[in-house]
Amino acid sequence: MPRGRAAVRAVVDVSFDVRAGECLALVGESGCGKSVLASALLGLLPANAETAGHARLGGADLLTAGERVLARQVRGRLAGLIPQSPAAHLTPVRTIRSQLEETVAELTGVRGRAALRTAAEQVAARAAFPAGHLDRHPHELSGGLAQRAATALALAGDAPLLIADEPTTGLDRDLVDHTVDELRRHVDDGAGRALLMITHDLAAAERIADRVAVMYAGRVVELTSAGAFFGTPGPRHPYSRGLLDALPDRAFAPIPGLPPPLDALPPGCAFAPRCAFADRACAVTPTTLSGVACHHPREDVHAA
Ligand SMILES: Nc1ncnc2c1ncn2[C@@H]1O[C@H](COP(=O)(O)OP(=O)(O)OP(=O)(O)O)[C@@H](O)[C@H]1O
Numbered sequence: 001m002p003r004g005r006a007a008v009r010a011v012v013d014v015s016f017d018v019r020a021g022e023c024l025a026l027v028g029e030s031g032c033g034k035s036v037l038a039s040a041l042l043g044l045l046p047a048n049a050e051t052a053g054h055a056r057l058g059g060a061d062l063l064t065a066g067e068r069v070l071a072r073q074v075r076g077r078l079a080g081l082i083p084q085s086p087a088a089h090l091t092p093v094r095t096i097r098s099q100l101e102e103t104v105a106e107l108t109g110v111r112g113r114a115a116l117r118t119a120a121e122q123v124a125a126r127a128a129f130p131a132g133h134l135d136r137h138p139h140e141l142s143g144g145l146a147q148r149a150a151t152a153l154a155l156a157g158d159a160p161l162l163i164a165d166e167p168t169t170g171l172d173r174d175l176v177d178h179t180v181d182e183l184r185r186h187v188d189d190g191a192g193r194a195l196l197m198i199t200h201d202l203a204a205a206e207r208i209a210d211r212v213a214v215m216y217a218g219r220v221v222e223l224t225s226a227g228a229f230f231g232t233p234g235p236r237h238p239y240s241r242g243l244l245d246a247l248p249d250r251a252f253a254p255i256p257g258l259p260p261p262l263d264a265l266p267p268g269c270a271f272a273p274r275c276a277f278a279d280r281a282c283a284v285t286p287t288t289l290s291g292v293a294c295h296h297p298r299e300d301v302h303a304a
């Protein structure tokens with residue numbers, strides 16, 4: 001942080017794991033810290049950012065590894081990232097084919113022009129990127145196709161962990177379902193890959209996730225199985241319930257108020273100012289018990 005500017009604690013007290021063959025959906029409103037978390041895992045935060053803690057993947061600790069290790073062993077190889085704004089991550093002056101071939105050459109043992117061409121076409125196909133568009137430049141692609149190109153690049157190294165940051169933004173519903181199903185197939189094909197899917201699209205999360213982590217104001221406030229979250233008994237944190245109730249096919253009732261700016265968090269539970277159950281206990285930051293960080297998780301409300 002530059003001198004004289006307040007540090008923003010964008011992500012605090014986050015603890016979760018993603019297992020081989022599993023998809024964990026990380027959900028929460030815009031600005032709650034989802035992308036900061038993804039960037040931290042891959043060492044992609046701005047140089048003045050500070051991180052603390054551990055993030056283990058294979059034999060590496062992603063938060064303490066140096067840039068050399070991250071660049072040579074982690075990014076693309078252990079963890080592939082589908083970035084939030086794919087168009088911004090594609091090189092504008094080169095065709096998708098040449099970017100894919102270069103990435104395949106860098107991340108895999110494939111050598112030779114013909115073999116690289118075939119491998120690039122295969123990885124494009126896995127991301128449902130049409131072969132007929134491979135010779136286009138990024139600016140000639142629709143948002144959906146740029147998304148697929150970025151997905152192909154993220155898949156090229158066949159990394160055991162894929163982090164997809166809002167991979168369905170801007171797509172219409174059919175394409176959302178299609179993209180989500182492709183990502184799910186990537187996890188299900190028996191190779192033991194894991195997927196961290198960052199999204200504020202709860203319908204997409206329901207379609208793909210095994211477990212759901214809900215983030216609010218930089219913290220994971222609930223972590224539970226997708227079945228319990230979307231089905232019965234439903235989420236336990238009032239914020240999670242509010243997110244579900246806001247859906248058009250549920251109560252269609254938005255959560256009142258707005259999330260606090262991360263540089264001006266209220267003391268105690270950051271959700272309390274928007275919470276119908278808030279009381280004096282909420283002046284203290286809740287600890288996480290059985291996957292929920294709340295003084296009034298649902299059982300308590302019913303018991304009262
Ligand atoms: N380099 C930075 N310096 C200061 N604040 C930052 C920086 N990067 C991100 N932030 C702040 O961190 C917060 C979290 O941002 P982040 O992009 O992780 O949100 P998000 O949950 O991914 O939201 P969205 O759904 O809009 O992508 C935001 O309030 C943002 O303003």
Ligand code: NI
Nearest residue numbers: 034035036084
């Ligand atoms: Ni984001």
